[in-house]
Amino acid sequence: MDSTAQVNGIDLHYIEQGQGQPVVFVHGGFGDYRVWAQQWDAFARTYRAIAVSCRGYWPNEKLDPDETITLDTFVDDLTEFVRTVGAGPVHLVGHSSPGGFGGLCLARNHPELLRSLVLLEPPAFPVLGVNIPPRPLQIIRLFLRSPRAGVALIKFGAKGARPAMRAFARGDDEEAVRAFVTANAGADVIAAMPKEQFDRFVANAGPLKAQLRAGFPRFGPDDAKAIRVPTLLVSGTRTPAHVTAVTDRLEKLIPDVQRLDIAGASHGMFTTHPAEFNAGVLRFIRAQGPPG
Secondary structure, rough: EEEEEOOOOOOEEEEOOOOEEEEEOEOOOOOOOHHHHHHHHHOOOOOEEEEOOOOOOOOOOOOOOOOOOOOHHHHHHHHHHHHHHHOOOOOEEEOOOOOHHHHHHHHHOOOOEEEEEEOOOOOOOHOOOOOOOOOHHHHHHHHOOOOOHHHHHHHHHHHHHHHHHHHHOOOHHHHHHHHHHHHHOOHHHHHHHOOOHHHHHHHHHHHHHHHHHOOOOOOOOOHHHHHOOOEEEEOOOOOOHHHHHHHHHHHOOOOOOOEEEEEEOOOHHHHOHHHHHHHHHHHHHHHOOOOO
């Protein structure tokens, strides 16, 4: 059932089912609370499953076309949402951005709100010392540390971030979505995507456009080292290298961390490989204590 929570002067739509400790699902760019359909029954059997649509994403009020929003705004919304509906510390499952990167920032800012943190390939590129699109000097420094990651970031900037930003600037949201998804998940993913899903992505393009205008927040290695929440990093073995490089770096930095690699999956592993994803994440969450 769709409900709303008033957060920072706006209404955020969310759905929930089940009883027990709350597990809050937060989508990535182009998504909304509907993307978690294949997690719903599995988690709601023993937990209070909650999925929220972030500011500007369906079915919430749309953003103004020229609006700029920082990730910090999404993090502030998420913080207040957890306080409003969480009923105590929650297990948070966040995909990409705003979900994954936002969850990472929430864990840094307010660890008392979280029982555990599950991060699905957050694009926390600042831990690599780069912005998006990456600057030449940043790429050189990264290349000296990790040639594979440096080459991957160059490709992402040339084939993903910059083409998407140019397409957004000329009002071609379809081409922007196509470029961004291809760069982050692979050409085969966009080619196999059902039209209904692609249309949903295009309809939800506004918030990512607004976030790209604002750039990425400060979140360096010391921020990751300061995370004290039990954390599970989830990655697909077919995810492009520039995304995996961030997960690899976070695994080395976050003190209390585990990792789940899903064979044959890419950036949307929870939709393409739900059985493996659900089993691995539930195993991690259960290890944090009884569900009641």
